[in-house]
Amino acid sequence: MAQAAIELIGINKSFGAVRANRDINLEVARGTIHGIVGENGAGKSTLMSILYGFYQADSGEIHVGGKPVSINTSNDAIALGIGMVHQHFMLVDNFTVLENIILGAENDVLLKSSIAKARSELDRLEREYGLEVDPDAVIEELPVGLQQRVEILKALYRGAEILILDEPTGVLTPAEADHLFRILKQLKEQGKTIVLITHKLREIMAITDTVSVMRQGTMVATRMTKETTVGELAELMVGRRVLLRVEKGQSEAGAVKLSVKNLTVKDSRGVTMVDNVSFDVRGGEIVGIAGVAGNGQSELLEAISGIRHAVSGEVMLDGKPIDLTGKADPGELRDRGLAHVPEDRHHVGLVLAFEENENSILGYHDDERYLKGPFLDVDAIMADAKDKIEKYDIRPGNPRLKTANFSGGNQQKIVLAREMEQDPGVLIVGQPTRGVDVGAIEFIHKRLIAMRDQGKAVLVVSVELDEIRSLSDRILVMFAGRVVGERGPDATEGELGLLMAGVEHQEAAE
């Protein structure tokens, strides 16, 4: 094994009562790509923030290049050749690429020489690593993939030999992610050391040399990537065997509960997003809508739940039409038994500044169960919230905690608990497990199947093909606003992938 670029020995870090890192030991070899995986909240980001000097460890030692060092500020880390690409980019949006690159690494009091140096340096980096970017472009006008490239350039400009990337693909399209991986491999070939934090196991398998697994603040294992499997890593992450495919019985489909006929939806620019779509969802079945993001699934969901105006077509709920003018009263739809778990829980599903118990009744707060005369019945609401916390294993189990302080998976559970516990006849779920960790995914899937087994009609829209395949009794594939195919649960990934890419559709059209 090559000489260690970084060595962390016995790192401990607590935030109040929470022990984010306990006795972490980690060794990263020079010139390798080292992955760190773990569920949300396992302590990966904290550990890297300690290495980057954003936080200070309570105890422990850091060795860089074999020598013990103390890293108290980001400046110390930069001086030691450590660069970080943050999950939320640390860029000034209305600055140019050049201005962002030199910020904090200026030559002297005046900018002129710094800009000239950065321009020639960027030119060199572009040639060496193929990191092309227009130095005079303004950041906010660049696509996300290029913004990330600027972050990488920023680190390289400061002479980084060790590059830490925190969840780099979370915001990228698959094509951008592939490009990023090519860049990372090239950087590795040039002798840079790369630490990749992610919770996507497929990325780990695709690109890393070694991988370390974190769970609840501890480092549980380090493996050579080629000697391990996705299954083993997933198990190490959650501490037990994960059902990557949920077990479920045969569906017993009943009467049609939700019926969509010839639905057409246009967006604000007048572009047709949903094009003459028809399907039924019966009680006791899960219908999954697969598709690459942006092929009309979001608009379809919004139209069915009465939020978005539909140009033509009709949607029947238990045989009665839903108002499709986009002005439907969501309260009325809830009363009629339609529950909606929106795709974007932060902006539509939750008020993050509210306490957990408030969010857990939001939208149903007019229900007399939660009222005492004209006032909210606080005791009833708290009892109800505690009940849901227990049933849905929402952690931490404190109904008074601000919703923003829950992890993504637990926030999603709050929304699901709210909607499912109203015992709706029809449940519409957008991206049930987006940004949710492995353990919670399994739980959510089991819950959705339980709903189905109770005879509810469930419509799931997801961009995760695995999820659609594992949950659905019937799979509809959307491409360019149309439903281009229907398949059973045993459809292969390749078959669905072709449909999602519109291949079959185009052939049929010709």
Add this chain to the structure above:
Amino acid sequence: MDMFNAIIQVLDSTIRLSVPLLLACLAGLYSERAGIFDIGLEGKMLVGAFAGASAAAVFHSALIGLGTAVLISVAFALVHGFASITHRGNQIVSGVAINFIAAGSTIILGQAWFQQGGRTPALQPAERFEAIIWPGAEAIKDVPIIGPIYAELISGHSILVYFAFAMVPFTWWVLFRTRFGLRMRAVGENPAAVDTAGISVAWLRYRALICTGILTGVAGAYLSMVQNGGFVKDMTAGKGYIALAALIFAKWKPVNAMFACLLFGFLDAAAIRLQGSPLPIIGKVPVQFMQALPYVLTVILLAGFIGKAIPPRAGGVPYVKER
């Protein structure tokens, strides 16, 4: 020719009236570009005016007056910084508090020290900044057109007037050509980017506030030692707020700020000039209406005539390292 002279006179007073606005506006520009809202420009100008006039009267020196004005104003700016940067307090509340402290303390201290009902003693010529007559101004005064423009508009102002206008290109240069300016603009947009680049957010913001304090101090000194021969209570009369309006109108850009302040100064000068004289068609207009005109126009301009003004994105938000 009478018309021409009248215009020259209005423009001359436009310059004089816009100087305190311009200084305060540039002061606000430094702090807001660094992400600190400063509604306390008014208060800092007022303490500057009071401190300047008091020190000048006591020590019989205009320069000592100016120095004291700047010192006290910077001290108030640092108080604002202590509350809103170090202790992450609400910047509006802190600014309003500074305005109240300024309004109250200047009257109380003025009465206690000078017993003239809150005024400071009338300043002697040596204790004020006198007008500077440019070479040749007297000689060409009678040349038509050019003469009055040179003698009245360009020559014959106090040093602080020239300082104020020189600050416009200087501020532009600082913002866009120096390291400090780059970092200051960055910290007003995304302090986390500055922090991760290894630069202290707090120290950067404090330095911006010191610039603010210096400029409001000079603005105050101008009011009490140039425009007026001493301090009168509440002599800033809302200029700090008009300067804030001008800053938004100027979209936080130095050269725009100069034009915005000149416009407000012109409205003021025109209102004074037109008082009592009948307007064509409308006839005689009450004095109060003319005096209200600049403020009415401020509201109208801000309400819709400037397009979208995007303030520095981190403005008003204390920086907290997020977990």
